Amino acid sequence: MVLLAHHPLDGRPSYTPMPHQYGDRWILFAGHHAGAAVNSLNGEVEGNGTSVLDVTDPRNPVYLAHIAAPAWEEHGSMSLGTGAQHAQVCDGADLPDGDPDKVYLLRSLGNVSHEVYDVTDPSAPEFLVTVVWTGESPPMEPGADFYDTKGTHKNWWDCETGVAYVTSSITGWKKWRNLQAFDLSRPAEPVHIRDFNLVGTEPTSTIPAVDAPGGYSGIHQPTILGNRIYLAYGMDSDGVIQILDRDKFLHGDPNVDDPFAPTPENLLYPEIARIDLPSYWGGHSVHPILGIEIADYADDETHSVRDILVVVSEVTANECGNARHAVFFLDITEEDKPFGISSFQVPEASGDFCNRGGRFGPHASNDSMASVFYQNTLFLSYFNAGVRAVDIRDPFNPKQIAYYVPAITENTDERCVEIDGERRCKTAIQINNVNYDPRGYIYALDRANTGLYILELTGSARDGAAWAN
DSSP: OEEEEEEOGGGOOEEEEEEEEETTEEEEEEEEOSOEEEOTTTOOEEEOOEEEEEOSSTTSOEEEEEEOOTHHHHHTOHHHHOOBOOEEEEEGGGSTTSOTTOEEEEEEETTTEEEEEEOSSTTSOEEEEEEEEOOOOOOSSTTOOGGGTOOBOOOEEETTTTEEEEEEOOTTOSSSOEEEEEEOSSTTSOEEEEEEOOTTOSTTOOSOGGGSSSTTTOEEEEEEETTEEEEEEBTTSSOEEEEEEHHHHHHOOTTSSOTTSOOHHHHHTTEEEEEEOOTTOOBOEEEEEEEEEOGGGTTOSSOOEEEEEEEEOOOOSBTTOSOOOOEEEEEOSSTTSOEEEEEEOOOGGGTTGGGSSSBEEEEEEOOOOOTTTTTTEEEEEEETTOEEEEEOSSTTSOEEEEEEOOOOOTTOOEEEEEETTEEEEEEOOOEEEEEEOTTOOEEEEETTSOOEEEEEOOGGGGTTSOOOO
């Protein structure tokens, strides 16, 4: 894997890279964590939001705009009102009732809302509407800070149906993050469909918030593919993975008076399968890869083609201060009977990663389902171990085929631990999320303020990809 270009992104801590095609142009939307920095385009200090870059030439990314976080001043707290970690983009032509001449951005805003922008001109984004302001969930424990009461996280916009699945706090529910579905077929006119979470988290549940299922964080990522919704709960501990029937989720049980009321029966109605993880592993990311033709199974009479679900458990402690986390592969060919078949880890000794500083372990898999890599190569963000490319053509035996660990720069932030009552800090790369576009270019963002890396596979690592003619 080789570096084509690096961009510092004004030294903002970064999260989601979302590439999108504009005719002959390619535009990258980069989400950021909370904080503030000087916008190099206008010289003004702005709350971290969404950076927009032209990556048509992957060797020469051009910074076009920064969509600042206006909630910084409104809420009086950078932690609460800044950051726009997640981004989804739809062409109006793909939405059932969208303007065919428009391009729209859905993003989370800090821990307070989800909103839509008109990004038809990526150099001049225009605010359209706030989809929803988050509510407040019960504190997980006495004296807990706002993170236990108000939050947003990963969103997913299904352009074909127009339905957006956003993660946010809902007043009365027992978890910090819950799933809300909105019809954004007309992006300027959001229509609420329903709220959702695991049984035991609903407002009428008698289970205390700290004991409700889904770990500390509740829902962490929805992924939608066809008529299925794949949900990951728990982030780094007490994880749960759930597979739902999308039509049942969106329409509810026709035999009840109120199919969207948060009752245990209504929450269970769309469920196809549920997997509960051990206390030391969470459900951060979930990524379905369907229809993998396994070469070694080619002569088998049945089941030579398998459906796989990738589950990533996020490491959250610095310098290996918690259980070792991993990436898991589940066979969901019979989706009501998911079964673990393999896992992937980077060996610690391969880079003395526990002692490098910061987090060592997985954070997320790519979200892209573009055909170039979809059934053959998985990309993982691995914090101080950089970006990892894994050959998944045989999902029973995933194999690393390439990696890239960036060097630190003057912008790279410290990560600290407390040892025997004393604070010790080290400067380390913290690759947060990774994605790719249909051309095969790979985008990685760093959590520790180091910026954007645009990468490309080389040599034999390219052999399995489905390159366009």
